[in-house]
Amino acid sequence: MATSGVGRMKLGSEGLEVSAQGLGCMGMSAFYGTPKPEPDMIALIRHAVESGVTFLDTSDFYGPFTNEILIGKALKGIRDKVELATKFAISWAADGVTPVVRGDPPYVRAACEASLKRLDIDCIDLYYQHRVDTTVPIEVTMGELKKLVEEGKIKYIGMSEASASTIRRAHAIHPITAVQLEWSLWTRDIEEDIVPTCRELGIGIVAYSPLGRGFFTTWPKLLANLEDNDYRKYGERFQVENLQHNARVFERLTELATRKGCTPSQLALAWVHHQGSDVCPIPGTTKIENFNQNIAALSVKLTPEDMAELEALASADAFKGDRYPGTSLTYKDSETPPLESWKGE
Incomplete structure (x- = not known):
C-alpha cells in the first residue's frame, strides 16, 4: 500500500497549523518500560x-523531565521545522507513587520557565495543562497562562483530560487551541459531550493513545513483551481475564483490515483520522518501522459502511476494564471551584 503525504491541518481556530498526524514521545523515556x-x-x-x-508531543512529567531534555537535543538545528507541544501540572509526591496536580500561578510560571530551559527554546508552541487542579479555579490557572502568552513564552494554550464545563470556563478567559484526550476504537467516551463542546468552540482535538496503548499494534504478543516497569502491565484492560474478551474485538478488526489491505493498527488509526479535519492523532512509537506504518494509515480510505462496521464492533461496551484505575485523574473528575472562592495570589 503506497504511503501518501502526511499533509497539514489547522488545529483549532487561533492560527496553529500542524502536521495531520503527530508523534507522541512519552514512550521513548517513560512509563512503557x-x-x-x-x-x-x-x-x-x-x-x-x-x-x-x-507536531511533537511531550511533557515535563515524562521521566520526569528526561523526555523534554531528549526533545531539546533532537531539535538542535531543526526547531523552525517543528510544532512543539509540552505540558505542565503533574509531579510526584515524596513517596514517588502519588501524583500531585498543581495549577496555581507561581507553579504554572515556574513550570513553563523550567520547560523552556530543558527544551532549550525561547517559546513553546502549544502549552497544555496536563491535568486539572481541582483546588484552583480554572480561571486562575488560565489567567497565568494568558500572561505567558502575552510575554511570548508560549504561543497557544491547550488542556488535557478536562471536562466540557471546565473547557468552557477556561476558553472564556483565553481561547483554547486544542484539547488532548484519549480517543480510539478502544476509548470512545469523549464523543458524547467533549467532542461536541470542542467543535462548538472551535477547539482542535488531539487524540492520544489512538492505538489503544499498543493493543492494536502488537496483540497477541503484547502482554508477554511488557517489562515489569511498564505501567500497562497493571492496567485493567491488560489483565488476562479482560484481554481474552478484548482480543475478540481485535480478531474482527483484523478481518476488516485484511479486506482493506492494511494492518489492524493502520485501520484503527485511520478510524481516528476519519473522525474529522479537526482531529490530530499522536501515536507514539520507538521504532522507525512502526512510525512508517503509522503514517501509511493516512492513505487508508474508509467508506461510511467501513466506519459503521468499525463503530459497531467497538461499541461502548465492547472492551472490558477501565482505561485508568479508579483513582486516576481524568476529565470525569476535573471540576474546579468557582472563581469567587479563590483566596490565593
Whole structure:
C-alpha cells in the first residue's frame, strides 16, 4: 500500500497549523518500560520531521523531565521545522507513587520557565495543562497562562483530560487551541459531550493513545513483551481475564483490515483520522518501522459502511476494564471551584 503525504491541518481556530498526524514521545523515556537509547530516539524524531510529522508531543512529567531534555537535543538545528507541544501540572509526591496536580500561578510560571530551559527554546508552541487542579479555579490557572502568552513564552494554550464545563470556563478567559484526550476504537467516551463542546468552540482535538496503548499494534504478543516497569502491565484492560474478551474485538478488526489491505493498527488509526479535519492523532512509537506504518494509515480510505462496521464492533461496551484505575485523574473528575472562592495570589 503506497504511503501518501502526511499533509497539514489547522488545529483549532487561533492560527496553529500542524502536521495531520503527530508523534507522541512519552514512550521513548517513560512509563512503557526501560527508556530507549537516546541516539536511537533522536534519529527517530529527526526521521519523523523529515517525513513530514512535525507536531511533537511531550511533557515535563515524562521521566520526569528526561523526555523534554531528549526533545531539546533532537531539535538542535531543526526547531523552525517543528510544532512543539509540552505540558505542565503533574509531579510526584515524596513517596514517588502519588501524583500531585498543581495549577496555581507561581507553579504554572515556574513550570513553563523550567520547560523552556530543558527544551532549550525561547517559546513553546502549544502549552497544555496536563491535568486539572481541582483546588484552583480554572480561571486562575488560565489567567497565568494568558500572561505567558502575552510575554511570548508560549504561543497557544491547550488542556488535557478536562471536562466540557471546565473547557468552557477556561476558553472564556483565553481561547483554547486544542484539547488532548484519549480517543480510539478502544476509548470512545469523549464523543458524547467533549467532542461536541470542542467543535462548538472551535477547539482542535488531539487524540492520544489512538492505538489503544499498543493493543492494536502488537496483540497477541503484547502482554508477554511488557517489562515489569511498564505501567500497562497493571492496567485493567491488560489483565488476562479482560484481554481474552478484548482480543475478540481485535480478531474482527483484523478481518476488516485484511479486506482493506492494511494492518489492524493502520485501520484503527485511520478510524481516528476519519473522525474529522479537526482531529490530530499522536501515536507514539520507538521504532522507525512502526512510525512508517503509522503514517501509511493516512492513505487508508474508509467508506461510511467501513466506519459503521468499525463503530459497531467497538461499541461502548465492547472492551472490558477501565482505561485508568479508579483513582486516576481524568476529565470525569476535573471540576474546579468557582472563581469567587479563590483566596490565593
